[in-house]
Structures are given as structure tokens and as C-alpha cells.
Amino acid sequence: MTAFFQELGMTYDWAWFVATICGILLIALPLMLAVAMVIYAERRFWGAFALRRGPNVVGPFGVLQSFADGLKVFLQETIVPAAANKGLFLIAPIITFTVALMAWAVIPFNSGAVLADINVGLLYVLAISSLGTYGVVIAGWASNSKYPFFSAMRAAAQMISYEVSIGFILICVVLWAGTFNMNGIIEAQQGHIFGFINAFAFNPLLFPMWVVFLISAMAETARAPFDLTEAESELVAGYQTEYSSMAFALYWLGEYANVLLMCTLNAVLFFGGWLPPVDWAPLYYVPGIVWLLLKTFFFFFVFSWVKATVPRYRYDQLMRLGWKVFLPMSLLFVVLVSGYLMLTRYGA
Template sequence: MTEFLQTPLGILVLTLVQALLLLVPLLIGVAYLTYAERKVLGAMQLRRGPNVVGPFGLFQPFADAIKMLMKETVIPTGANRLLFLMAPMLTFTLAMIAWAVIPVNDGWAIADINVGILYLFAISSLGVYGIIIAGWASNSKYAFLGALRSAAQMVSYEVSMGFIMVTVLICVGSLNLNDIVNAQKTVWFCIPLFPMFIMFFISTLAETNRSPFDLPEGESEIVAGFFVEYSAMSFALFFLGEYANMILMSAMTTILFLGGWLAPFGIEPFTWLPGPLWFIIKVVAVLFVFLWVRATFPRYRYDQLMRLGWKVFLPGSLLYLVLVAGVLVAMGWLPHAA
């Protein structure tokens, strides 16, 4: 068996098994995140949320999935059929393949590469293409305007997210996600880098087009934005991609600032819980804040969104990066890259 796993075919089989072990729970998590969002919003707005399909409405995600599968995919007249159908597939695929480098425990990653953070940044940057293609291929002015809005928003906040990631990287001296988590055994980075932690979380809200930055879905002016012409499973793929990106951004926040799978500050009563469970607890906590923000804050105006990104977050993250680098050099704490 060991010899077979060392052959090219064995490596392929092992990789496929690892991918399934990761993607199946992830897809179930995405399905139940939609349920959790409706329940949390219901509780915060003093109503019940889904409660008919199954006990406590637990089968609602499966009912929604069956409904989407049974509907007809309508392609608008004049739309580019190939690109119209490719765009949701691209968005969903990118949301899935980004998980290849995410470690849920020490060494538990499908691809434990030394440039994991660059891989994640590259994949998140490619997400813009799916949105632009969807807006253009729909042959609709509203869809195209929504796509341009969304692309500008994502590009704007990726700049400050890049500087925030670099701040974490110079504290660690490595681009490996495993090393970033292990560097937080003494103290989580959310404490010394607290302003960066807040800016990163708000940037993830903008990057995933979530409230209060859900400008692409401005119902009053452009209806549902770039996926206004989509229906059935093509719409569902965009929907799943958005929620998978929420989980991905929560995992990135956990790895960069909340100590990943590490127990809080190594406190003894908490260390008996396994690492993957701590990772899941932290990701769920960040996701809850995603939902809490949606229930609490009104939508930003577009000029306010851009002003926050370019005039507040960009100079703020750059200033804090220089400050952190200066402190590390002055104290002689600058780590050497492995």
C-alpha cells in the first residue's frame, strides 16, 4: 500500500481523497451557513426564520437545492452563452481551490506550500474575472454596471488587504500558513496588530460583497447586480461561491490573527480540545460577526465605500506596516525568512 501511494497514480488517488474529505464538509458547511444566516437574522429581527422543512427547519438548505436543480436555466437573448455559463463555474471553482493551502491543524493541508499566502492572494484576485465575465456576458446594462461596481470594490480593498498581510508576514518571516499559526503560540496577532485585525475584517466584508458593502446588489438602482440575469443552478453557483468565500475569509482571519488551531494563549483547561475543533470554533465565531453586521448596519453609499478604502484603509495599513517594521528593526526582533 505504501509503495502504491508513492507512485504517480497513488499520489493522484490520495490527493483526490484529501480533496473530497475537505470539499464535502465544506459544501455542507456552505449549505448550513445559509440556514444559520436566516436563523440569526430572524432572531435579531424578532421572527423565527426557517422552521417548516424538517425539525427546526434543518432540511431547508436541501429543499432550496432541490428547487434550484428543478428550475430551468434561462439564458437571455443576445447573451454570450459560453461565457454566461462559465462565469458562475469560475467563481465557484476559485472559491473551492483556495482551500488547498488552508491548514486546519498542524500540517493538515492538501498542499503545504511555502508561498501559501501568495497563493491565497492570487486566487482571491482572480475572483474579479468571474464577476466581470458574468456582467458582460449577460448583455444587460444593469448586470454590467453591477459587475463594474463589484470589480472596483474588490480591487480597492485587495490593496489594503495586501499591506495587512505583509505586516503579518514580516512579524513571522515566512509565507507558509503553518508557520504563521505556529508563530502565535505566545500571543495571537490580533492583540499587537489590533488595528490591522479590524481593517482586515472590514476588508473581508467588502471583498466578499457582504453588508454593509453589498453595493453590487443595490436593489433600488441595479436590482441584483452582476447576477440579475441568472437563474436556477447558475444562480446557485454564484450563491454558493459567495458563502464559500465568506468561510474562506473567516479561515484567513483565523489563521492570520486568531492563532488558527491553537488554544487561547496555551491556557491549560482549553488545550484538551483538538486543534481542528478550535479552528472550526474560531471560523464559526468570525462568521457569526459577518451575520451580525448584516443585521445591524445600513448599506454604505458607493462614494463612502471608495473613500473608506482609498483614503482611510490604504494609508492606515501602509502607516501601520511602516510602524511595525520600524519597531521590529529597532528592537532587533526582525525574523529571518526560512
């Protein structure tokens, strides 16, 4: 794209700047539209699971319901509690929303179709996703209210707990792929199983890590059954209790952008990303972005399915699962994967 703008007579610096802005918009604007549509889709899923209709009035089949909800919060008044730290109170949802968008910079939508194809793309995603904790913690502290403060403490402990196991899971993937580059990880999955299945997930040593990653992703994004930060039974609405209007909407947008990111990471790290499911030449005529979107939507359906059917954990159960089950298990598989690779790949 930089070369295209250079052909229009721009200098390299300006061409690179304009091309980068265009790349950001090409990711951010469709992502915002996707967030609106997946909120609608999730509510339809919940309706089907509960044998009710879901949104079906606003627009054909209710597809404009998310936009109607967005207009409603946009027209509401932003109320800042009198005792709150106003600056931090208002900046917290901006942090959450911005961080949720930043991680998409290294996600490859097709071969070479990535905003920043950096060698440490996976480390970048891990670093950026961990920053989301700050938006929640700052909101809970700045609200100067007991329920948001309790939620902030829960969120900090919960996100840190599951990031540890996610880090060890990613080590297993990196060891097998031999690279931190996201495109490199996808290409390493081509024909990985039986010479024709494009996925790490069916590898006996990586399958348990995919299961742990899927569950940890739900806990990392505070999705049910791990939504202890928003538990209405004891915290009213958690860190969002004092928020209204667009500040509240930014949290919703950030949450669903993070959920879509985790669904995409499941597809990229374990199910071949933009590769077709099977290494068969005719399937490569389908654009890679179509395969990636189909896999992402499948995982989003799984997230919605779990949220609609699994009851919420207690907080002690949540911590026990993270520290006493997932952490030892992921550590064990780092040893097993590295040992197996040393014996087979590097032993000779």
C-alpha cells in the first residue's frame, strides 16, 4: 500500500503514514461493525438456547437491535459520581477500548495481509492483552464505590492468574512452530496432522493445551462462567456499576473486541488461521480471510454456548482452577513438548 501512495507522488514518509492510517481503518471499522453484529448474533443464540425469540423487532429479523442500543446509550447523559476521581473515571473505559483494538495490529487475515508483520507478534499480543487489566482496575478505584473496588481486585487477580497459564501454553506453540511470528505459526500448521490436516489442535501433545487455552481465554475476558468481576448477585454490576452512556458502551465494545480477539487467537494458534482445514489444493481457491472468519465465528458460538449453559463459578473455584490445575498442567506440557522436540527434531 505504501508503494501505491508513492506512485501518486507522495514521499516515502508520507506514503507510509497514509498507508498505515488506511490499514488501521481497514481493521478498526469492520471490527466495530463485527462487534455490533456478534452482539446481535449472541443474543439470538441465547434466545435459541432458552427456547425464546431473542431480538426480532428492530429491523428485519432484529438485525438493527445493536445499533438501536448504541443510539440509546449515545443519547444518554454521562453521570460522574461526585466523589469519583473524574479524570481516571473517564479515561478508564478509553484504555479498555483502545487496548482491545491495539492487539489486532499483528493478526494475519491472509498470507501477508497483516498491519504489522513483526517477528515477536505473539509476545506483542500477550503484552497488549495484559494491559486490559488497567482499564478495569482504574475504573474500580476511580469510582470510589465499594462494589466497583471489589470488582477491580477480583479482575486483577483473575486476569493475572490466567495469563500465567496462557503464557506457558504459548511457549508450547512457539516451541513447535519455531517462531513468534503469527504468520510463521500459521504456516507451521500446514499439513501438520497426517500430512494433510492444517492444525496444531489435533496433535496429542498440543490438544490439552488448546483445551486449557480455550477455557483460560474465557477467564481472561471475564466471560461466563468466569464473569466474577460483574457478578450481579454480590457486586451489582462490578466495575461498571457507576458507568452510564458512552463510557458504559466503550466497556461493552472493548469486551466483545477482546472476545473476538481470543476467538481469532484460537483459530490462529491451533486451527491453522487463514489456512483451509485440509491441505487440499481446491480449498486454497477460497480466500484465506474467509476461512479465518469461519473459524473465529465457530469459536464465538462456543463462547456463547458456554455462557448460556454453564453456571457461574465461585471465586475460590476460579482461583483453584487457575493455580492448582492449569498452571501445573501447562508447566508439565512445556517440559513434555520441549523434551519431545529435543529427542526428535534436535536429537540427531
